[in-house]
Amino acid sequence: RFFNDQNRTAQSLRRILSYCSRNNKVPEKLIGGHGILKESIDSQMLGTKKLFHQETGKQYLHLIVSNDDFLKDVDTAHQIGNMVAEFFSEFQVAVYTHTDTNNLHSHLVVNTVNCISGKKLSMRKSDFYQFLLYVNQVFIGNGLNPISAKQILICNEDCSEDSWDYEYDDNWDY
Numbered sequence: 001r002f003f004n005d006q007n008r009t010a011q012s013l014r015r016i017l018s019y020c021s022r023n024n025k026v027p028e029k030l031i032g033g034h035g036i037l038k039e040s041i042d043s044q045m046l047g048t049k050k051l052f053h054q055e056t057g058k059q060y061l062h063l064i065v066s067n068d069d070f071l072k073d074v075d076t077a078h079q080i081g082n083m084v085a086e087f088f089s090e091f092q093v094a095v096y097t098h099t100d101t102n103n104l105h106s107h108l109v110v111n112t113v114n115c116i117s118g119k120k121l122s123m124r125k126s127d128f129y130q131f132l133l134y135v136n137q138v139f140i141g142n143g144l145n146p147i148s149a150k151q152i153l154i155c156n157e158d159c160s161e162d163s164w165d166y167e168y169d170d171n172w173d174y
Helices: 010-020 038-051 074-088 125-141 149-158
Strands: 031-034 060-066 091-098 105-114
Touching: 010 038, 010 060, 010 091, 010 105, 031 038, 031 074, 038 091, 038 105, 060 074, 074 091, 074 105, 074 125
Parallel strands: none
Antiparallel strands: 031 091, 060 105, 091 105
16 A cells, blocks of 8 residues: 655654554564664654755655455564565665554655655656565565556556655555
């Protein structure tokens, strides 16, 4: 699931990180990612934005990685969330794995500023399609069901070339 919500302020970044950590109720072993330390994720992401003078515009990309009810092992679910986060190798990504529903799932919050070049994340239709193919490789490599061809087709048909960066209040399901 890809959330295309309004998030143009530092407060919106703090709010989503607080939500994903369930106000610090997610066990430390289920918080991960790359390019960040668990203790101060929000200040690190905001610091990267400030360092590169990229404090305006889209603040983060929010994704949920889930494989329905097939995955029951918490550690494996968290590992898969971290593996999916590797797609964004030059960006800070926080991964929070939730166990509060019947469906284990990981929230990924991607800083939109590249921590190496300082450029903003550009997630065009073709990039998102490549992301879905990457996720399928991770799922299949871990013995899970891939994202269906129908879901990928919906993405290809419904996503305009730069749709992820538009201001929407609603969620898109993939």
